[in-house]
Amino acid sequence: MRGQVLHHRELRGVVPRAALDVEGALAVVRPICDDVRARGVAAVVEATERFDGVRLTDLRVPVAALQEALEALDPTVRAALEESVRRARLVHADQRRTSSTVRLAPGGTVTERWVPVERVGLYVPGGLAVYPSSVVMNVVPAQEAGVEQIAVTSPAQKDFGGLPHPTILAACALLGVDEVYAVGGAQAVAMFAYGARDADGALVVPGVDIVTGPGNIYVAAAKRLLKGVIGIDSEAGPTEIGILADDSAVPSEVAADLISQAEHDPMAGAVLVTPSVALAEAVQAELVVQVAATKHRDRVATALAGPQSALVLVDDLEAGMEVVDAYAAEHLEIHTVDARERATRVRNAGAVFVGRWAPVSLGDYCAGSNHVLPTGGCACFSSGLSVQTFLRGVHVVDYDEQALAGVAHHVVALADAEDLPAHGQAVRARFPDGLPA
Known part of the structure; x- marks a missing residue:
């Protein structure tokens, strides 16, 4: 991009981006969602068998299975989850809104009340990785908002007797959530949107007001399709990391951070923006070594070689700021000598990580911030998951x-x-x- 002068909107069209065809996926998910609406539980069971290879006898996970998973959880993992929950509660409790009243004339007031939605459905992905951290990131803000009914769903796993991964179940139990379903994909979103009745007409899964949480392209498509029937947080796509760096950055750390997000998904985006040719070359050399040594090397290599990932050379850091603002990364790291000052000037990012001691991995687990963030450039107009996601402002007019x-x-x-x-x-x-x- 050296030497080119592009308008901010034009930059959005040329920054690296995953080729996601959510519109195309709508054709796949529409009949699934229509079937769940028409046939309820039977349609969910059939879709789960078709896509996950599991024939469910019950959609809901027994409470005993949640407790067993928590009791069997590795103490080290439990301690880490407890610390993640503690920090997330501190941050999200501070997001609570209080009612306010404005007196416009004698005898005339408008009060804004903040009211939580009554019931939420939280989606926790399965697939290539296990995400108990996503349980924390979804459940904690809903609880801090005062939501009365919280239901979690996560894909059924053949390796675990048709239940979600036990670490996910343990995280639910740790947070006091006992309404958990072994359902994933578009059928899970439709189940929450429409509710699901059995053959006798009994309501097995009550519908919800809002569905939050990341998922694959089919989950994103189902959320787009059903938005309006339910509220949604966002159409979260593959994860992405943007890094703005100068010569002060440590190449091995920058490479490690790019790899950390690339291991999520072959479609994950990893973008380094720098005015330093020397840094770019050093990071490339580090990537060769580190990718070869990482566990999920094939997945990582595919992500880094895709059109959604790149090393972007710019004329200077000010041009780099324009590029990262146009990219609107889900996660933006800043590795510059003036990182704190630059962080205050970032307009578009899901979350900003300042300096070498705040890697994205920290935010994924224990920073206290939320890791359910807008992707695909949506950070230009969307925020990450928060207490506010689960609240509605209601004006009370009293004249x-x-x-x-x-x-x-x-x-x-x-x-x-x-x-x-x-x-x-x-x-x-x-x-x-x-x-x-």
Whole structure:
């Protein structure tokens, strides 16, 4: 990109990006979701057998299985999860909103109340990796928001008797969530959107108000399809990391951080933006060595070689700032001599990690921040999962006669201007002797 001058919007069109065809996936998920809506439990069972190779006898995981998973959990892993939960609670508790009242006139107030949704469905992926951390990141903000009913779903696993991975079950038990389903994919999103009844008409899975959590392209497509039936957090696609770095960066650490996100998925994005040719070359050399030594080398190599990953050379760090803002990374690391100052200037990112001691891995588990973040450039207009995701602002309008009298003529004037006379009449009816002067 050296030497090119592009408008901010143009930059968005040329930065590396995974080729995701959510629209194409809609054709696959639509009949699945329609089937779940029509046939409920039977459709969910059939879809699970088709896609996961598991024939479910019960959609819901027995509470005893949750407790057994927690009791069998490696103490080291349990301690790590407990610390992750503790830190996440501290951060998310501070996000709680309080009601506020504005007095606009004597006897006239507007109060904004923050009300949690009643019931949420939280999706925890299965597949290439196990994500108990995603249980924490979904459940904690919902609990801190005051949501009364929290249900979790995660794909059934053949290797675990048709239940979700035991570490996921243990995380649910640790957080006190006992409504857990062994269902994944588009059928899980549809199950939460429409609810699911059995052949006798009994409601086995009540519908929810909002579905959150990351998943594969089919989960993202189902969320897009059903948005409006349910609320959603975002259409989260493959993970991505952007790194803005100068010559002060440590090449081995930059390479390690790129690999850490590339191991999630062959479609994961890893992008280094730097004005330093020397750093870019050193990172490339490190990648050759480190990729060969990592456990999931094939997956990582595929991700790093894809069109969604790149080493981007820019004229200077200011040009680099423009590029990373256009990229709008899910995770943005800043490895520069002035990292803290630059972090305050970032406009578009799901989360920003400042300096060499704040790798994305920290945010994935124990920073206290949330790792359910917008991907695919959506950080230009979306935020990560938070307490606010599960709250609704409700305005309560409380005016007495005097307060309405003081503004009645304005209401009527605007109603007449919009040719909606009945609106004005609704106010006139309250003052049969004429509008107050």
